[in-house]
Amino acid sequence: MRLVAEQLTVNFGGLLAIADVDIDIGPGEIVGLIGANGAGKSTLVNVLSGFQKTRTGSVKLGDSVLLGLSPDRIARAGVVRTFQSVRLFSGISVRDNVAAAAAVLGSRSESVDTLLQLLDLADRPDSDAGSLPYAHQRRLAIARALALKPKFLLLDEPAAGMSPNEIEDLDRTLVALRDRTGMGLLLIEHNINLVMSICERLVVLDGGRVIARGDPDAIKSNTAVKDAYLGAEGGGH
Numbered sequence: 679m680r681l682v683a684e685q686l687t688v689n690f691g692g693l694l695a696i697a698d699v700d701i702d703i704g705p706g707e708i709v710g711l712i713g714a715n716g717a718g719k720s721t722l723v724n725v726l727s728g729f730q731k732t733r734t735g736s737v738k739l740g741d742s743v744l745l746g747l748s749p750d751r752i753a754r755a756g757v758v759r760t761f762q763s764v765r766l767f768s769g770i771s772v773r774d775n776v777a778a779a780a781a782v783l784g785s786r787s788e789s790v791d792t793l794l795q796l797l798d799l800a801d802r803p804d805s806d807a808g809s810l811p812y813a814h815q816r817r818l819a820i821a822r823a824l825a826l827k828p829k830f831l832l833l834d835e836p837a838a839g840m841s842p843n844e845i846e847d848l849d850r851t852l853v854a855l856r857d858r859t860g861m862g863l864l865l866i867e868h869n870i871n872l873v874m875s876i877c878e879r880l881v882v883l884d885g886g887r888v889i890a891r892g893d894p895d896a897i898k899s900n901t902a903v904k905d906a907y908l909g910a911e912g913g914g915h
């Protein structure tokens with residue numbers, strides 16, 4: 679089943695954060711969501727995951743209506759997100775962070791050990807989550823999200839603050855997770871090389887509106903995208 683959102687509009691007072699946005703993601707697909715700062719990317723993910731209300735449009739997972747449900751209900755339905763700022767339980771171990779998330783599904787969850795292995799965290803299960811290097815904290819946030827067995831995982835800048843090598847590792851991990859689980863991924867990313875290398879399709883926002891959608895080659899050569907986002911240096915951020 680697909681995750682399909684249509685005609686989403688969100689205002690903050692007089693500011694149109696997103697306007698008439700349509701987006702759909704299929705199982706096993708990696709879709710990139712790009713756009714300059716303030717383009718509306720996080721707002722869109724907030725709506726899809728139930729953290730932001732909107733009066734217009736629809737969000738459906740297959741035939742099930744998600745719009746209007748709480749974040750918790752949406753996560754249980756299979757749409758799980760991570761945050762731009764990592765939200766972990768500091769002061770408790772890596773393993774217990776994942777175990778707390780896995781407890782939501784009980785025996786239906788993946789085993790905690792499997793999740794730690796998938797995210798390359800198996801060598802430090804007893805470390806305090808808050809003391810992990812930054813890239814590992816980001817991986818832990820993904821492990822926690824995966825404990826909920828998402829059909830669709832929405833990642834808000836998972837590579838923010840990572841080194842090029844760490845980004846490459848993350849890139850490989852995300853593709854492997856997709857291959858293993860068949861889940862669909864929506865990836866917000868400023869690093870244009872990362873999105874271009876792992877996404878089958880991209881959606882480009884500018885000023886809250888979708889200005890282009892298509893495969894990486896089509897996006898790279900799209901004039902509106904170049905003007906709005908890629909800029910003269912062609913490299914994004």
Ligand SMILES: Nc1ncnc2c1ncn2[C@@H]1O[C@H](COP(=O)(O)OP(=O)(O)OP(=O)(O)O)[C@@H](O)[C@H]1O
Nearest residue numbers: 690693694695713714715716717718719720721722
């Ligand atoms: N809670 C809020 N209240 C008021 N304005 C908001 C709120 N959240 C977002 N905005 C504004 O809505 C617009 C879209 O913001 P959003 O965070 O969705 O953009 P973004 O593309 O995710 O940006 P970034 O790349 O910086 O994370 C921006 O102009 C932002 O300032």
